[in-house]
Amino acid sequence: MPLSKQNFEALCYACRTGDAENADRLISTGVNINQVDKFDNSPLFLASLCGHENVVRLLLERGAICDRDRHEGARCIYGALTDSIRDILLSYDISKAFDTNQPFATHISSLLNDDELQTSDMQVNCGDGIGHSVHKFMLSARSPTLASMISQPESDKDSILQIECPSDTLSIFLKFLYLMPILHEMKPADFASLIKLADSFNLNLLREFLDKARHMTDPVEKSSLMISYQYKFTELARKQLKDFVHDHIINGYLETGSESVVPITSTSIATDIKSFPDMYLKVNDPQGSTRVYPCHMAMLSRADFFKHMLFNDMKEGEEYLNRENKTQSEPRDNIPLCISLPSCSHEVGEIIINYLYFDSTDIPSSLAIDVLRVADYILADRLKNLCAAVITQSAHLLDTNSIFDILQLAWDTGVERLEQFSAKYIAENIRSFDSYSRLETAIKDSSKRISERQQTDTIELVADIRFYILQKYDLDPDDLSLLESEADDLEFLRSIGLLDYKTDMSIIESLLERLNLII
Structure with missing residues (x-):
């Protein structure tokens, strides 16, 4: 073993x-x-x-x-x-709620009682006066009944929602909506009130769980039931947010002309009021059109770029927001913030939105490189790795892209998976290049990166290529001693791949010698 x-x-x-x-x-x-x-x-x-x-x-x-x-x-x-x-x-x-690698459910849970970002826009009160800060868009996405209640004509109390139930029950109910694992907190005394709330707000899956759990006494069976339903609740919430994004954000955009700065005022964007936006995301297509999507700070903050710009008091963040909103003439407090993605197609912008809201990993291979560049810009490391997985699994990637372009992309975005993919491809196809000029350039560029990595003993690209050439012929370092000890037995060396290995390595060594980079 x-x-x-x-x-x-x-x-x-x-x-x-x-x-x-x-x-x-x-x-x-x-x-x-x-x-x-x-x-x-x-x-x-x-x-x-x-x-x-x-x-x-x-x-x-x-x-x-x-x-x-x-x-x-x-x-x-x-x-x-x-x-x-x-x-x-x-x-x-x-x-770890605001780590860039956070999963979907953890981020949603972190928004409830959030003391760091404070993105809530509504308070829910219960019968005994205890209130909870929540998000209109989240409640609207999770329950059509709540969406209808929240979307009533504005009044002086449009940011307060009253739900008549015990305070403990309301707390559990809101935790459920925000995907906190609270099924173990439900006591027999809570079931009647929770069932009433589930029925009132058409939360059929919650009612289904409560009906099964209320009379269950065996702890093993109850644990299995909670495991099963917690996953179902998460997947249901993901679908609900997907529908919300499609109906009110993706289909709620405003399309403008090709001007570089879109004037944004509190009344100029005719978006669906059911989206309850507190900011706008601008996507400038290279073809000339601009779309502005109604969004929410709470969800875009999953990417560190947005979190930094929206919630940090650092000077560069303020300067960015002022520049993006410089045509606005209304008082600052009444103006919805507008932040731009780097120039990209609307399809790429919508993939970014879908990922941030409901963790969509549906990234077409034809757009994966563009999405990766934008993901790098907004500091969304997990999305970068997802894009890299799509890129490396694309059957037609190298029909339209040189492997050296992919390698440069890996260096530009800091995605190790793409570096390894590029090195492996070069190793496996080392004899098939028409010219080695681009490989020379890549080796030279990699040698310059040594100081950036604070290393002095290896050129990373060369080391990776050498490793993959060994792997190509199913060899390990100990086998290389046979090149000397069995030097006269050419048939044996050929049969185990060592002669082919030596031929491939001679190409790399000659390039290094020509570049005066023998290591």
Whole structure:
């Protein structure tokens, strides 16, 4: 059995038994702590299920993922033996709410009672006067009944919604709408009020869960039910936000001419009022037309660029916003902010919006490079990696793009997957290039990047190409000694690929010699 597999199995055993010291030792060997065993159990799930709080903390600190967008994340939370472990998992999840790699459900949860960004625009009160700050667009997307209530003609109280129910019930209800895992918080005494709310706001899936759970006493069955429904709730919310974006944002744009600055005032954009926007996103198509989409700071803040521009007091952010809105003549407080994406097609802009609102990964291969460039601009690292996955899996990528263009794109955007893809392609096709001028240029450019990486001992592109040439012939470094020890047995060297390896490597070595970069 490979050592890595042995270490992982030993780690799973340590997580089941609570052996934190041994778990720490095994993690230090580099074992992938986010893989699963033959029963689809991750180390984090095993530690949570068996009640080992110290091991749970250790795994989280070392990079274990409790991703609530996935079934495995729900299993960790609802399979936890104790409430304290469940609270650790949730608090760790929410504490990373504004990381660029955050999953969809975590971001939605972070918006409720948000003290950092404060993007709410409505207060929901219950019978005993306790209020909660919420977002009109979120409530509208999650329930047609709530959407109808919120969209009533404006009045002095249009930012306050009254829901008659106990304060504890309202808190659980709003947490449910914002995808917080609160099914374990529901007590038998809450069920009647929650069922009433579910019926009032046509939340059929919630009512379905409550009907099944209210008379269930077996803890194992109840945990399985919660795991199943939490995932269903997340996927339903994703679909609801997808429909909301399509109906009120993508189809709610204003199209203008080719002017570089679109005058924005509080009355000039005739968008569907049901979108409840608090900002606008401008997309300037290279062909000349401009679209302005009604959006929400709460969702665009998933990308660090928008978060920085909208919520930081740093000088460059203020200057950017002033420049984007410089034609406005109304008082500052009455003017909706407008921020531009870099020049791109409307299709690319809409892919960005879809990703930020409901985690859409539907990226056509024909647009993946353009989306990657915009994702790099808005500092959306996870979207960059998704684009890279599409690019590297495209069957026709190199019909219209040179591999050296892809390599330059990788360097420009800092996407390692594309660097590796480019190096592997060059290695596998090293003899097929009509000219080596572009490869020379790429090697020279890579050598200049050594100081940028604060390294002095290797040219990264050359090292990667050498590695993939070894891999191409299914060799390892130890095999290279045979080139000397078996130098007279050419048939043997040819049969194991060493002669072809030597031919490929001679091309690289001659280029390095010509560039005076022998290393």
